Amino acid sequence: MIKTLRDLRGIPKFYQFFAARTISNLGNGISPVALAFGVLGIDGANAGSLSLVQGARTLPIIFLLIVGGTIADKYGRAKVMGLSDIWLGGLILISAWSFISGSPSVWLLVIVGLLSGLLNGIWYPAFAGLTPIIVPEEKLQSANSAIGFGSNLAFMIGTASGGFVVLYFGIGWALAVDAISFLIAGAMVYPLSKLPQKGQVEQGEKVKFIQEIKLGWNEFRSRTWLVAVVVAFAFINMSFEAVWAVLGALQSMKHYNGAAGWGLILGFMSLGFILGTVVANKARPKYPLRMVMLLMLTEPLFLFVFGSHFPIIGVLLAATAFGLSVDLFYVVWSTTIQQNVPAESLSRVNSYDSFGSYVFGPIGVIIAGPVAVAIGIDQTLMIGAGISVAAIIGCLLVPQVRNLEAKFND
Numbered sequence: 001m002i003k004t005l006r007d008l009r010g011i012p013k014f015y016q017f018f019a020a021r022t023i024s025n026l027g028n029g030i031s032p033v034a035l036a037f038g039v040l041g042i043d044g045a046n047a048g049s050l051s052l053v054q055g056a057r058t059l060p061i062i063f064l065l066i067v068g069g070t071i072a073d074k075y076g077r078a079k080v081m082g083l084s085d086i087w088l089g090g091l092i093l094i095s096a097w098s099f100i101s102g103s104p105s106v107w108l109l110v111i112v113g114l115l116s117g118l119l120n121g122i123w124y125p126a127f128a129g130l131t132p133i134i135v136p137e138e139k140l141q142s143a144n145s146a147i148g149f150g151s152n153l154a155f156m157i158g159t160a161s162g163g164f165v166v167l168y169f170g171i172g173w174a175l176a177v178d179a180i181s182f183l184i185a186g187a188m189v190y191p192l193s194k195l196p197q198k199g200q201v202e203q204g205e206k207v208k209f210i211q212e213i214k215l216g217w218n219e220f221r222s223r224t225w226l227v228a229v230v231v232a233f234a235f236i237n238m239s240f241e242a243v244w245a246v247l248g249a250l251q252s253m254k255h256y257n258g259a260a261g262w263g264l265i266l267g268f269m270s271l272g273f274i275l276g277t278v279v280a281n282k283a284r285p286k287y288p289l290r291m292v293m294l295l296m297l298t299e300p301l302f303l304f305v306f307g308s309h310f311p312i313i314g315v316l317l318a319a320t321a322f323g324l325s326v327d328l329f330y331v332v333w334s335t336t337i338q339q340n341v342p343a344e345s346l347s348r349v350n351s352y353d354s355f356g357s358y359v360f361g362p363i364g365v366i367i368a369g370p371v372a373v374a375i376g377i378d379q380t381l382m383i384g385a386g387i388s389v390a391a392i393i394g395c396l397l398v399p400q401v402r403n404l405e406a407k408f409n410d
Contacts, residue, residue: 004142004145004146004281005146007139007142008135008139008142008143008146011134011135011136011139011143012134013134013192013195014134014135014143016188016189016191016192017130017131017134017147017188017189017192018146018147018150019150019188020085020184020185020186020188020189021147021150021151021185022150022151022153022154023154023181023184023185023188024085024181024182024184024185025150025151025152025154025155025158025181026154026155026157026158026177026181027158027177027178027179027180027181027182028155028158028178028181029154029155029156029157029158029159029160029161029162029266029270030158030159030161030162030165030174030175030177030178031092031158031162031174031175031178032159032162032244032245032266033159033162033163033166033174033249033259033262033263033266034162034165034166034171034174034175034178035053035054035095035109035171035175036050036054036245036246036248036249036259036262037166037171037249037258037259037262038099038104038109038166038171038175039053039106039109040249040253041171042104042105042106045106046369046373047246047250047368047369047370047372047373048369048370048373049106049369050245050246050249050250050369051245051246051365051366051367051368051369051370052106052110052366052369053106053109053110053113054113054245054246054365055245055362055365055366056109056110056111056113056114056117057113057114057116057117057120057245058117058241058245058358058361058362058365059114059117059362059366060114060115060117060118060120060121061117061118061120061121061124061354061358061362062121062355062358062359062361062362063118063121064117064118064120064121064122065121065124065125065351065352065354065355065358066213066216066351066352066355067121067122067209067213067351068080068121068122068123068124068125068126068347068351069125069129069216069347069348069349069350069351069352070209070212070213070216070347070348070351071122071125071126072122072125072126072129072347072351073125073129073199073200073212073216073344073345073346073347073348074199074200074201074212075200075201076193076197076200077125077126077127077129077130077133077197077347078126078130078133078189078190078191078192078193078195078197079190079193080122080123080126081123081126081127081130081186081189082186082187082188082189082190082191082192082193083186083190084119084120084122084123084126084186085123085182085183085185085186085189086182086183086186086187086190087119087186088116088119088120088123088182088186089179089180089181089182089183089186090179090183091112091115091116091119091179092112092116092175092176092178092179092182093175093176093179094108094112095108095109095112095175096172096173096174096175096176096178096179097172098172099170099171099172099175100170100172100173100176101172104171124350124351124354125347125348125350125351125354126347128334128337128346128347128350128353128354129346129347129350130189130192131143131144131147131334131338132338132343132346133192133195133196133197134192134195137338137339140334140335140338140339141280141281141284141331141332141335142281144280144330144331144334144335144338145277145278145280145281145331146277146281148273148276148277148280148327148330148331149274149277149278149281152270152273152274152276152277152323152327153274155270155273156267156270156271156273156274158270159263159266159267159269159270160263160264160266160267160270161263162174162259162263162266163258163259163260163261163262163263163264164260164263165177166259166263167259167260198343198344199343199344199345212348213348215345215348216345216348216349216351216352217352219341219342219345219348219349220348220349220352220353223340223341223400224398224400224401225289225398225400225401225404226337226349226353227356228395228398228400228401229289229293229333229395229401230352230353230356230357231356231391231394231395232293232391232392232394232395233356233357233358233391234356234357234358234359234360234391235360235387235388235390235391236296236299236387236388236391236392237357237358237360237361237364238360238361238363238364238384238387239299239300239303239364239383239384239385239387239388240299240303240364240384240388241358241361241362241364241365242364242365242367242368242380242384243303243306243368243381243384245365245368246365246368246369246372247368247372247377247380247381247384248262248265248266248306249262250369250372250377251306251307251377251378251381252265254377255309256312256315261312264312264316265306265315265316265319266319268316268317268319268320268323269319269320269322269323270323271320271323272319272320272321272322272323272324272325272326272327273323273324273326273327274323274327275320275323275324275327276323276324276325276326276327276328276329276330276331277327277328277331279324279328280327280328280330280331280332281331283328283332284406285332285406286405286406287402287403287404287405287406288332288335288336288404288406289332289333289336289401289402289404290396290401290402290403290404291332292325292328292329292332292333293329293392293395293396293401294392294396295324295325295328295329296325296326296329296388296392297389297392298318298321298322298324298325299322299325299326299388300384300385300386300388300389300392301318301321301322301385302315302318302319302321302322303381303382303384303385303388304381304382304385305318306318306319306381307377307378307379307380307381307382307385308378309378336404336406337349337350337353339407340407364384368380371383
């Protein structure tokens with residue numbers, strides 16, 4: 001990875017983008033622990049309250065993703081991403097101040113979550129299409145690996161320290177770190193809007209949104225492998241988003257020493273993320289989607305181990321294996337899309353990818369708390385594992401997924 005980072009040093013603006021993503025992910029690592037235990041610490045709050053707050057953060061993303069891809073493609077991915085980061089930082093500061101001042105409420109966090117979700121729905125398609133503007137095609141997989149490596153290293157530091165930051169400094173200051181990281185990242189990304197972007201409108205030119213959205217849809221649905229993987233991840237993410245946002249904190253409170261334990265589990269998962277980017281930097285499988293979808297079986301494995309209250313070492317090993325698979329998948333998947341979809345449509349296609357992949361995520365988050373109360377946390381985790389196994393096997397039955405060959409350009 002060090003050699004790869006040195007090789008990418010000569011690409012103008014790459015390190016500016018790399019640093020922005022690394023900085024923002026430091027705060028992102030702290031925030032899951034801080035927000036989950038912050039909500040559960042509010043007087044009268046329970047598992048249902050946590051589902052409500054986390055659902056408010058994820059549901060609006062779905063509604064904005066499709067439009068967000070068109071906005072990014074036509075008005076500038078760096079501009080959209082930079083402004084979204086800055087506004088997100090401001091919103092998180094509001095949440096942070098409510099805890100620092102001793103006046104947090106579930107409904108305030110819901111409102112802030114709804115607004116943050118809207119911005120994230122615009123942010124993600126812009127981010128997904130920005131790397132090919134900065135990096136030549138033959139360096140895309142290396143660049144995706146390097147960006148993931150920096151982001152995940154920072155995320156691991158954030159998650160590993162998140163429980164301790166909450167314990168010794170409080171929820172509010174932990175969220176404040178997250179907010180500041182977004183503000184810095186936005187200020188670094190916004191100047192990249194000066195880079196040329198294929199398909200971007202000229203000043204004063206009108207955009208026919210419906211027509212542009214349809215063009216993105218046609219690019220998306222014409223690729224069977226793309227549709228199949230996205231449908232599978234709709235169910236995989238439904239099960240894992242429930243764990244990430246709700247069930248992880250609940251299970252840790254019950255069996256794994258609360259915030260410190262959940263932070264440790266997320267820290268080892270982040271270690272897996274880093275290992276995944278390192279492996280992805282070297283891996284050049286002939287059939288990339290076949291390989292990464294098989295590796296995604298580590299997600300239901302983690303849910304099974306976590307839900308069976310294995311000793312903490314077993315949970316940490318499963319979390320690491322899952323983290324490795326996730327980021328190896330992410331790098332290979334991003335590169336596959338970037339190499340097989342026209343450059344001018346990348347954000348729009350990525351918006352359909354994100355929309356489909358996360359369309360059931362808010363449902364998983366919203367129902368996780370009530371279902372866990374009704375049938376138990378362990379049983380809820382097992383149901384999630386079963387759903388993921390079925391989705392992965394179903395995806396691998398599609399010939400275009402198993403047989404899509406990679407383009408080796410670097």
